[in-house]
Amino acid sequence: MQRNAVFVDAGYLYSQSAVSLTGANAARPSLRLDEAELINQLKSLALNLSAGAQLLRIYWYDGAKNGMTAEQLVLADMADVKVRLGSINSAGQQKGVDSLLVTDLIDLARNQAISDAVIVTGDGDMRVAVQIAQSFGVRVHLVGLEPSSASQSQLLRQEADTVHEIPKIDVAKFMKHYGALAAIPAVPVAAKQPVEVSLTFENAVARSIHDILSQVSLDEMERLRGLVASNPSIPAQYDRPILGTCRHLISRDLTDSERRTMRKAAVQFIQGTAD
Known part of the structure; x- marks a missing residue:
């Protein structure tokens, strides 16, 4: 059976959503995610990119400090979604998040659990993991948020089998920017x-x-x-x-x-x- 899995780098999704909506970076507390809308969009996108392969699950990679956030709790309770958490250090930097994504992608590919991987990220460090997954026969679809070309590693884009961009009009359906009032x-x-x-x-x-x-x-x-x-x-x-x-x-x-x-x-x- 052909299956696909979606891998979401939450840090990238939030930061690039801000750029897509406002043209500039914005603090994460000023953004509000519509979890259901995002998951529905990702499911539809994965179905189209993988030529109808059945969804295995959507993986959400994020950092946490002293417990889950409201968004993470909502996502963790949703069907077909698995929340994978690294840590956040005293400087507010995520630690261990990228390694979770890399490990899951390689393990699923090696075990032939998936035929297609849809990855929402811009991190060039994913390139080697993409190469390894492809060596096991997995097709890798890289997804960015408009404007994606400047927010994604060029080498990573070249490595992927396909590259797709979520347009601003669709980003606005799952993410809202409330400015400083929401912080x-x-x-x-x-x-x-x-x-x-x-x-x-x-x-x-x-x-x-x-x-x-x-x-x-x-x-x-x-x-x-x-x-x-x-x-x-x-x-x-x-x-x-x-x-x-x-x-x-x-x-x-x-x-x-x-x-x-x-x-x-x-x-x-x-x-x-x-x-």
Whole structure:
């Protein structure tokens, strides 16, 4: 049976989406992904590029620090999608992500699990992995986002069996740019304000949650509601700023019990059931 697999370099997809939509680089927190739309587009694209071969699965390669983000949680719960995570160091750089993609591509090719590989990336380091996969009879289709020629290694483009570009009009269907309003600050605004001496733990929790989650766009809040409905936990990208703000407001670390209380209150805020 002929099968295809899709390999998505999330770092490339986000950075090139920003260029495609705005003509310039943009911080990842300012971008919002429509996971369902992207996966549907990738499935359709893979079907066309591989002459009707059946999909094995879509692999999503990304970095994580102290837990999955909201986007990663949504993707991990989707059918036919496997999230593969490397780490993010203190400088914000992804580590180990490329090696996961290389290993999976070579292993699937060697085991004859796929006939076609659709790779969304621009990284020239993928070239050797592409050559090895091709030596096992796999056809490799390189996919970029418009304008892709300047964002992809020329050697990698030459190595691929086919090269395809997702046009801006389709990029805009799965990615939105909200500008600075969508970003969650690394150092919460509350941390810059004087702390009331009489502030109780309960008040600190309420203020921390409000300061962070009130900045979330309506679309993102709707997505968070869907997430906590099936898994009542807070994605790391929001949990850490809320925890940091609360820690500052009470001038100490939270106990394990207090952290659970804070997270329960955050879930209630998202669900719209907070007091």
